Amino acid sequence: MTIPWETLKQQLGDKLRFGESIRNAHAKDESYHEPHVPDAVAYPEETEDVVALAQFAHEHRIPLVAYGAGSGLEGQAIPVRGGISVDFSRMNRILEVRPDDFLVCVEPGVTRQQLNDALRPYGLMFPVDPGANASLGGMAATNASGTTAVRYGPMKANVRKLEVVLADGRVVEIGTLAAKSSSGYNLVELFVGSEGTLGLFTKLWLRVYGVPEATLAASAEFQTVGEAVNAVCMLIGSGLQLTRCELVTKPYIEIINRQFDTDYAPAPTLFLELSGSQAAVQADMATVEDLLRDAGAVRVATVMDERARQKLWHARHNAAYALMRTYPGLSHLSTDVCVPMSKLPEAVDVAEMWIERLGIRGGIVGHVGDGNFHVSLMVNPSDPDDLGRAYELSHHLVEYAISVGGTCTGEHGVGLGKMKYQKKEHGEALTLMQDIKRLLDPDDLLNPGKLVDGIA
């Protein structure tokens, strides 16, 4: 079948591109899944352009695959069956800031940092931080989270309303601007995390927050990962509200020290953050110190000044880059299971055991307040054995996580890498998900071959 591209070209003009370099640039994301070149790349500038794309795709049975910042880690943006890569980078306007409602309305191509720059004059911030300067549309599509989820939740807790273009070109608004609602079905959460398989987001209304008056940080070293995790349980159980709560294991600490000129003791270490009013945070930090020592911390260092705090989080945030610099020429691959808190020490044991047994280069960092952790692995992507060992480690971790009631992905999403675990994790519920996919996208045109695609 010949696709009458000229029809679409007439509608979209230079917003539709076919050049090889542009198409190649949309063949992959930051993952190590095999690239696949789209037939065309579209740069919509408004909702109507997306509607035109959907109508054309619907009429001619062409896949549409959303593309945000390309920072995905599981191949969500790879157009595995060709079609049109819909690059939202030109839909990058912040349409409305409503400071009194703690709400913003943005287009999907707005990035996290762009939004925070725009919010700063209002004393507001958008807290979800996956590390990369991802697009907010992409973050919503994968239900991204990161270091601050322990306080502010993942994307699904912070998307209040969406404008979505459906597979047949219909435009729907789902959700309201109210802080809570018991009206109708909760469709916003159904679309958040759907990885472009149910619809394309064209506007997002997001919850934003006042910047706390004060933020303090601390690091605490433990003899074992188990002790560190127990300490976190005690902190959370005490009703204290942590803003960040990260675990870095010993090998990773050594790498960080080498790369960032820090002198953390080589031990499982918690990096913590509290925020709120100046007086409250100082008072809470004293409580945190006491609790950490009671829980067996070998050393607790509180970080009271802002420069030192920035340095601490710089080290944590850039841990993966430290690893990359340690192994030049290799590429980075990350696992992403999330388990019930009580299973975290055992999960880390499982990870360390397989790292040693398989002889792979990697370090463990974890959003320990959520039970979510990553093994950052350095692999040679052109060496099938090396990649194979990395996948084997990930496989053992996923099997463990699902066996204890956890999930194969805490924040990176399913994409291509975690499709094979959907049946095991969701059981009969996967059938429901596939039914919903068929209902909303009967011709399988929206990011086909992903997420709940029929792998039984």
Added chain:
Amino acid sequence: MTIPWETLKQQLGDKLRFGESIRNAHAKDESYHEPHVPDAVAYPEETEDVVALAQFAHEHRIPLVAYGAGSGLEGQAIPVRGGISVDFSRMNRILEVRPDDFLVCVEPGVTRQQLNDALRPYGLMFPVDPGANASLGGMAATNASGTTAVRYGPMKANVRKLEVVLADGRVVEIGTLAAKSSSGYNLVELFVGSEGTLGLFTKLWLRVYGVPEATLAASAEFQTVGEAVNAVCMLIGSGLQLTRCELVTKPYIEIINRQFDTDYAPAPTLFLELSGSQAAVQADMATVEDLLRDAGAVRVATVMDERARQKLWHARHNAAYALMRTYPGLSHLSTDVCVPMSKLPEAVDVAEMWIERLGIRGGIVGHVGDGNFHVSLMVNPSDPDDLGRAYELSHHLVEYAISVGGTCTGEHGVGLGKMKYQKKEHGEALTLMQDIKRLLDPDDLLNPGKLVDGIA
């Protein structure tokens, strides 16, 4: 068609009842919607009983309507097309408490207070508090919330996993025990708030929280509702974490004073609560006092001792009962819109204007941190004019709320009373909801005639 009840009776024995008084007791909830008597009442004791009910209902095309504690305010439990009322009161076991995971697994008939009693020895609590001692299954079905939602969110933020019996008798588990996940579609939120129209919950895994070390309260009087709401915006914008944040308007304060021997000044009053570590809460309360005074509070009274705090919240929680005692012989009816914060002063103006114009007896209380407020009305349910005026007030408020991007129900749910606003609020998205209903319940047997039922 004759229904072969004896087949079902053989399976369920005395768990299936036909007595008139039992059936009459399941004909209504606490709302003023017209009762409808079910053909039978079932008291399942385990998931398999619910499966038997669903299979029988499916085979013989009989409606199944879930019944929790009967404390609903919008008629969700009324079997408007007859069939079987499924009373979950015998499925009231707390199946598992996992303190280290901050999780519990309960059956749907467990009540909020029952759960909190069981959690107390662990130093844990389940914070969602709709006022009534509702069943947790019912609370999940309506996405209930209440005074603590400003900190802990509504039910959908606190249900992590569900076991659901579908219309055809299939049992699915949706969600995981992990604190966050980006795996598959977010079906938990789709089922939470679905009011028994998509499936029957048979197990719920809920998030629980450590009891904070200290809790302090304050009240603050303002000259106008607008000033009070602006003060709340300042508090939230400062990054302070409020645990409760309630507004009571002047007429209601007068009623509370009369009934509870309190001496609040007759003015729009905020009731606030902070919780956390002792030192932090005391420090924050000082900040709160300053901010409230800066925002124009005429008087701020902090409540430092526990008895006084209990008294304060007793008055707020029982405000509706104070109103009832003020108008003996009349019945209570509550509106429930939720608007973006900035629209709250105008919404309260609209409410006060219509209260006066229609000449009805009522007071306004609001979960002002969420933009959700109720007009509590005292009506004579056997006087159509009186009821008509109450519905007229509710109608004007809903129209206003939807016009400013809010919702027709913040926490009571749709049931029968808010069905007529679903099209206006959700627009084309209602079609999606109806499609999902048809997908999951093609024979329209699960709570038929509710929520998204085809009223265009």
